[in-house]
Amino acid sequence: MEGGSLVALSLVVGLLALAVALAAGWGRPDPGEPPGDTAGKKANGVSVKKPLGSKKLKQQQQRSRKEKHPQHNFTHPLLASALKGHSGNITCLDFSSNGKYLATCSDDRTVRIWSTKDFLERDHRCRQANVELDHATLVRFSPDCRAFIVWLANENTLRVYKMAKREDGGFTFTAAPEDFPKKHKAPIINIAIAETGKFIMTASSDTTILIWNLKGEVLATINTTQMNNAHATISPCSRFVAACGFTPDVKVWEVRFKKTGNFPEVVRAFELKGHTARVYSFAFSNDSRRMATVSKDGTWKVWDTSVEYKKQQNPYLLLTGRHDEAASRPCRLALSPDAQVLALASGCSLWLYNTRRGKQEEHFRQAHGEPVADLTFDTTGRFLASCGDRAVRVFHNAPGHRAVVEEMQGLLRKATNESTRQRLQQQLSQAQAALDSLEAPRG
Template identity: 35%
Template sequence: MKDRRSFRINVDYDHAVRVRWTPDGSALVVFKYNEGRIEFYKVDKVGNWFQNPTKQSSFPRAHTDDIVGFGVAPSGKYLITCTNKTEMVVWDAHGNVLEKIDTFLINTYSAKISPCGKFIAACGFTSDVPIWEVRFDKSGEFQSVQKAFNLNGHKAGIFDIAFDRDTSKAVTVCKDGTWKIFNINIEYYKGESARCLKSGTYEQTSAAALVAISPLGKVVAIATGKSIQIFSVSSGSLEGTIENVCLGQITAIKFDPTGKCLLVCADRYIRIFHNIPEFKTALEIPEGRLKQT
């Protein structure tokens, strides 16, 4: 494409290992590897493109270990950083530490913020996934981070976790070759537990598995090494496999907001695949209702 353009920001004396946009799209948030700190880079949008990147702020260093979790809440009220040990920090947008959390996972493999911004999840060496609620009062002031519930049922450590668009379902992928879908639209404050809706198995490799669930919660994608397996949430069956996606290993997978495409990061490229199983499973539901009728 002749009109294809790029936008470059130089990070002083370091390199970024995590990058996120702020919810309003006005700044990039990066985590610097050597310094172990967060920096904000404000950008101006002129016409349909970005210009004039300027460093807006730099957070104090909070970690000395490698980062496995980094995210910005959809509201922009808080951020999280989480190490591969057990330390997670919740920050406000000005670099103040709101809360420090011990994940009690021995080793943490992944940590994420739910799409609704209400929950933080972490998974790792143990077979349970703790979920915390981040609480703000009616005026928007931070109150606390409280344990909400666990995702239980696996028999080994959990590689990764993902949420659907409305945070009603969560999917986990385990070291023992299984994956599970949980209903997390629950009254946990009344003691209700998350319920496993569907469980399945995936083909393992020597690489740690990554998982993503489509926004409407119809299909699950699991990446292992160079390949991707896609499963139906309703039936748990394998709907398709994408073999040899890359030369190295897949480092990230994510569905686009519409669920029509699956984005795969590997070999310094982002590859985009049509999510055909989503359309197939979308047809299965009304076809099943017709048979019942």
């Protein structure tokens, strides 16, 4: 009897343990069910799973899109201001010829027009133009500052916006009824408007440059024959179009117009030869008498381009400087209006060089959270603006002030006329005071 009781007791304990195990397993999710999904139910002994709520998933996706990435923080004694307002990365910037405005475009489907007189103020006013159903990758002011053109990322064409000033000082922006026809087959690298207002240039990453009239008609097609284009633009004098790419030179063409305004032709003018590897970028001085280039060979060069190319005269090389960053990654370049300062961008950082001595004078390390997309000096040469992330960094051009001081000191030593000496001394004092005000915060 005792043995039978023990067997019965063991059987009861085993049945209880099995019941507990089954009860515990009943609430576990199916092996194929996503963790945390409690939507699975039992109906007639069959596991019925509900998909994750589409409404909840949609809300999560919307929140994810609205979440802003942390703004990149950067400080420097020469940082004049950071223009913030775009919700996407800024791809291009352009100063108006009258120096009053800065235009920026972003993948947030807007173009913003900033007032340059607010650069040193706490608040930075801007007006916004929306790019319907698309976004702009490039923006350029018209010479009269009453319009701007943009390159549309999705439509792959030019759109013109007219600007009209309101009584309250703001602007209204009206897009032209029709965009330019689609002509390029490869991605666009740059657009530009001649200061004379006679033509527009667009350049793509293959070997194509198109010259347009303002009505959207192609006047000429230039084949650069250099495997691909890296950069192209119009000279400030509106006489030349230049391009660089895979080859170690810069090719320059003259765009000719008759006195009647008719367009006859584009002819080859001259080349800048001297680099030993591909040229990444170049820029003109404001008077088009100087050009600067930067190459994969790790050097930058300054050239005198005020030559009579029709008499087979070649540009003169004035100076060669080193920029080791260029040997390992592409660079962008900007030249101050007076050609005294060269700005280079590699990755997220900026460097400023004196073009007389080839000396590096400033280095803005990690100025942006993303690689620099564009940089340019304002029309006065007081400021350098750059973009890449969601803010425009505006820097004081301290090297430019130093260059003016050096120039005035040299002219003063050579001056013999007393009235000339007094005028130069006044200019020197003003330049020195401006430089001292920038240097003071740096101790």
